[in-house]
Amino acid sequence: xxxxxxxxxxxxxxxxxxxxxxxxxxxxxxxxxxxxxxxxxxxxxxxxxxxxxxxxxxxxxxxxxxxxxxxxxxxxxxxxxxxxxxxxxxxxxxxxxxxxxxxxxxxxxxxxxxxxxxxxxxxxxxxxxxxxxxxxxxxxxxxxxxxxxxxxxxxxxxxxxxxxxxxxxxxxxxxxxxxxxxxxxxxxxxxxxxxxxxxxxxxxxxxxxxxxxxxxxxxxxxxxxxxxxxxxxxxxxxxxxxxxxxxxxxxxxxxxxxxxxxxxxxxxxxxxxxxxxxxxxxxxxxxxxxxxxxxxxxxxxxxxxxxxxxxxxxxxxxxxxxxxxxxxxxxxxxxxxxxxxxxxxxxxxxxxxxxxxxxxxxxxxxxxxxxxxxxxxxxxxxxxxxxxxxxxxxxxxxxxxxxxxxxxxxxxxxxxxxxxxxxxxxxxxxxxxxxxxxxxxxxxxxxxxxxxxxxxxxxxxxxxxxxxxxxxxxxxxxxxxxxxxxxxxxxxxxxxxxxxxxxxxxxxxxxxxxxxx
Amino acid sequence: xxxxxxxxxxxxxxxxxxxxxxxxxxxxxxxxxxxxxxxxxxxxxxxxxxxxxxxxxxxxxxxxxxxxxxxxxxxxxxxxxxxxxxxxxxxxxxxxxxxxxxxxxxxxxxxxxxxxxxxxxxxxxxxxxxxxxxxxxxxxxxxxxxxxxxxxxxxxxxxxxxxxxxxxxxxxxxxxxxxxxxxxxxxxxxxxxxxxxxxxxxxxxxxxxxxxxxxxxxxxxxxxxxxxxxxxxxxxxxxxxxxxxxxxxxxxxxxxxxxxxxxxxxxxxxxxxxxxxxxxxxxxxxxxxxxxxxxxxxxxxxxxxxxxxxxxxxxx
Numbered sequence: 130x131x132x133x134x135x136x137x138x139x140x141x142x143x144x145x146x147x148x149x150x151x152x153x154x155x156x157x158x159x160x161x162x163x164x165x166x167x168x169x170x171x172x173x174x175x176x177x178x179x180x181x182x183x184x185x186x187x188x189x190x191x192x193x194x195x196x197x198x199x200x201x202x203x204x205x206x207x208x209x210x211x212x213x214x215x216x217x218x219x220x221x222x223x224x225x226x227x228x229x230x231x232x233x234x235x236x237x238x239x240x241x242x243x244x245x246x247x248x249x250x251x252x253x254x255x256x257x258x259x260x261x262x263x264x265x266x267x268x269x270x271x272x273x274x275x276x277x278x279x280x281x282x283x284x285x286x287x288x289x290x291x292x293x294x295x296x297x298x299x300x301x302x303x304x305x306x307x308x309x310x311x312x313x314x315x316x317x318x319x320x321x322x323x324x325x326x327x328x329x330x331x332x333x334x335x336x337x338x339x340x341x342x343x344x345x346x347x348x349x350x351x352x353x354x355x356x357x358x359x360x361x362x363x364x365x366x367x368x369x370x371x372x373x374x375x376x377x378x379x380x381x382x383x384x385x386x387x388x389x390x391x392x393x394x395x396x397x398x399x400x401x402x403x404x405x406x407x408x409x410x411x412x413x414x415x416x417x418x419x420x421x422x423x424x425x426x427x428x429x430x431x432x433x434x435x436x437x438x439x440x441x442x443x444x445x446x447x448x449x450x451x452x453x454x455x456x457x458x459x460x461x462x463x464x465x466x467x468x469x470x471x472x473x474x475x476x477x478x479x480x481x482x483x484x485x486x487x488x489x490x491x492x493x494x495x496x497x498x499x500x501x502x503x504x505x506x507x508x509x510x511x512x513x514x515x516x517x518x519x520x521x522x523x524x525x526x527x528x529x530x531x532x533x534x535x536x537x538x539x540x541x542x543x544x545x546x547x548x549x550x551x552x553x554x555x556x557x558x559x560x561x562x563x564x565x566x567x568x569x570x571x572x573x574x575x576x577x578x579x580x581x582x583x584x585x586x587x588x589x590x591x592x593x594x595x596x597x598x599x600x601x602x603x604x605x606x607x608x609x610x611x612x613x614x615x616x617x618x619x620x621x622x623x624x625x626x627x628x629x630x631x632x633x634x635x636x637x638x639x640x641x642x643x644x645x646x
Numbered sequence: 647x648x649x650x651x652x653x654x655x656x657x658x659x660x661x662x663x664x665x666x667x668x669x670x671x672x673x674x675x676x677x678x679x680x681x682x683x684x685x686x687x688x689x690x691x692x693x694x695x696x697x698x699x700x701x702x703x704x705x706x707x708x709x710x711x712x713x714x715x716x717x718x719x720x721x722x723x724x725x726x727x728x729x730x731x732x733x734x735x736x737x738x739x740x741x742x743x744x745x746x747x748x749x750x751x752x753x754x755x756x757x758x759x760x761x762x763x764x765x766x767x768x769x770x771x772x773x774x775x776x777x778x779x780x781x782x783x784x785x786x787x788x789x790x791x792x793x794x795x796x797x798x799x800x801x802x803x804x805x806x807x808x809x810x811x812x813x814x815x816x817x818x819x820x821x822x823x824x825x826x827x828x829x830x831x832x833x834x835x836x837x838x839x840x841x842x843x844x845x846x847x848x849x850x851x852x853x854x855x856x857x858x859x860x861x862x863x864x865x866x867x868x869x870x871x872x873x874x875x876x877x878x879x880x881x882x883x884x885x886x887x888x889x890x891x892x893x894x895x896x897x898x899x900x901x902x903x904x905x906x907x908x909x910x911x912x913x914x915x916x917x918x919x920x921x922x923x924x925x926x927x928x929x930x931x932x933x934x935x936x937x938x939x940x941x942x943x944x945x946x947x948x949x950x951x952x953x954x955x956x957x958x959x960x961x962x
Contacts, residue, residue, distance in 0.1 A: 331740065332743070370803060567690065
């Protein structure tokens with residue numbers, strides 16, 4: 130009986146003929162993601178894959194141009210900031226509609242933000258908002274002045290507030306849709322963006338259709354299909370056979386192969402990201418600045434970027450992305466100088482080195498190749514007498530363990546989403562952000578540095594602000610609270626029919642600029 | 647027979663309860679919690695405590711378990727912490743894809759395994775026997791994720807005959823030929839190890855059976871060789887083989903996790919992996935429960951098959 134079943138199967142296959150891995154229907158772009166989105170409401174997710182899809186559907190008041198992370202108008206046409214830095218007034222674009230026909234206006238802006246921070250708001254219970262405190266804890270009220278004017282009132286000034294409003298969490302959602310869909314809103318969101326939600330088959334694909342009345346420009350694609358493919362080789366094969374048009378996050382080992390393949394184009398773009406080896410600044414012997422500097426001299430960052438990352442990283446001299454407005458152009462990365470490292474260790478009273486533990490997650494968003502990178506660091510440190518025991522952990526377990534404050538050395542990264550120094554320095558290094566209250570897991574504290582960051586938040590003049598950040602960075606590099614390693618160079622590869630695509634420094638995946646040949 | 651069946655079905659209850667307790671403990675006692683992953687690195691301690699309370703994760707373990715069990719008894723596996731959708735609907739949807747994959751793999755491993763085993767047993771030490779022994783060794787020692795990638799590189803990348811991953815074409819498609827084309831590579835990958843086990847066992851049992859007196863009698867009576875081997879030989883060798891096939895079915899269900907991940911197959915395995923990484927307790931519990939239930943049911947089906955294959959076996 131089984132045999133006959135097989136015969137039937139075979140005949141069916143041979144009779145009908147196998148469909149070849151043919152190109153997609155006209156106007157359909159197929160994108161390979163490294164994991165499936167969690168949900169599509171950017172205010173309710175923290176992962177990159179969800180954001181990359183969800184942010185095609187919803188938009189923010191202010192946004193970035195296609196090549197940088199400097200703030201430009203989005204759903205708001207213009208804005209003014211009160212002299213005391215406490216009131217941000219936005220003039221909204223008129224005649225913009227959500228995909229469900231609801232007009233975009235000041236009420237929608239108010240609802241979108243207040244659902245996250247106001248426990249009394251009718252939408253509050255419909256979701257979990259991970260950024261409510263982090264981004265909007267400082268918002269006292271969102272006031273509707275008239276249909277096309279909205280005002281944010283802050284509890285205390287925060288000069289980076291416009292940068293905050295570019296975040297996915299600040300997306301403006303259709304209030305009608307949230308009311309109608311309830312908790313399911315997160316699975317099929319409604320916004321003003323270039324694409325609208327069409328369908329989602331779990332584990333297989335998310336399909337977005339073009340918004341034919343998009344206010345900014347006519348969208349050339351008919352639809353985008355996102356497929357989650359976890360296995361690197363499978364994603365690569367699908368691209369090379371033309372079943373996928375675009376992939377992001379190519380593993381470093383495949384970069385050379387893609388670069389030399391005439392069928393695909395490989396793109397690279399440094400992102401607002403930093404990969405660092407955190408040092409517990411409160412534990413002996415790391416509480417001595419000279420020891421931390423020694424560790425920085427001991428690590429061969431060039432070798433890591435060249436051999437492990439295959440060029441998908443750029444050397445880091447600190448947390449701020451080089452060549453952005455807040456960066457100090459005078460700062461150079463610590464050079465690789467094991468001799469100097471040994472000398473500093475001797476000065477610090479540990480001439481024969483010491484033993485320590487390095488915690489490393491096996492993988493994680495923005496972590497690049499954590500284990501391979503940490504292994505190089507381990508051997509570099511051994512060369513100057515520091516014996517490092519490597520302890521690898523699964524991401525979820527790792528995050529929990531970092532709250533114990535028992536860490537000595539730990540590998541971590543941060544994607545700020547934009548280039549404002551406040552978005553990376555304040556959370557990771559200000560002493561008010563010590564874990565478990567914030568993400569300062571190196572337990573770094575320097576009063577002068579704290580004060581500079583605080584002053585910068587109160588300063589609305591961008592030139593003065595940049596100057597304060599430069600001073601802060603110089604302190605930081607001297608204090609060396611981390612081993613500064615690299616800023617990720619994102620990679621994407623697409624087949625030749627894809628035209629007009631650029632990687633964005635914010636790690637967003639702006640497929641709306643694409644047309645298909 | 648009916649009483650036997652009833653008794654076996656009743657036994658399901660303690661088995662599933664045991665499985666659920668173990669998986670509950672393993673999940674909750676392993677480091678890391680869902681709140682950490684849901685809220686991300688920037689969350690404050692206050693955020694985390696609030697969400698833990700919202701999700702009921704601040705309750706003692708036994709209270710959480712009893713509450714969960716109370717819902718399960720009413721057929722409610724809860725909502726996924728992470729996808730915010732009812733677990734049962736989600737798991738059943740994905741289980742269909744897993745069944746298609748494991749069903750095909752089982753069919754493949756059984757037919758190929760039986761055929762190889764019988765052929766080797768009828769001509770021991772022949773070239774076919776040796777090649778099959780070699781191939782078996784190879785098949786059994788290859789990890790499925792490696793075999794999967796090799797097959798993918800050869801048949802999808804180099805030859806371009808078959809799609810590399812997924813269950814259907816990205817857009818359009820969705821018909822039977824589309825499904826079959828996507829099914830071939832993962833099914834072969836999943837079946838490889840089972841084929842060898844079934845083939846080796848069939849060979850051994852068949853060799854023993856073919857040495858029996860009644861086989862000689864059958865041959866002496868002039869029964870055609872085909873009938874001797876298949877009806878008298880295989881028919882009587884089937885009991886241990888069926889047992890192993892039953893075990894293999896369970897193994898394939900579990901082993902599907904790796905194969906599904908390699909080929910981006912939208913089954914319960916990939917769902918479970920996502921669930922574990924996100925510490926989505928209700929989701930993982932739901933997946934495990936459904937897999938465990940099917941494992942137990944397969945075993946029951948195998949036991950019932952015995953009686954049909956060997957009329958001497960009676961269940962009282």
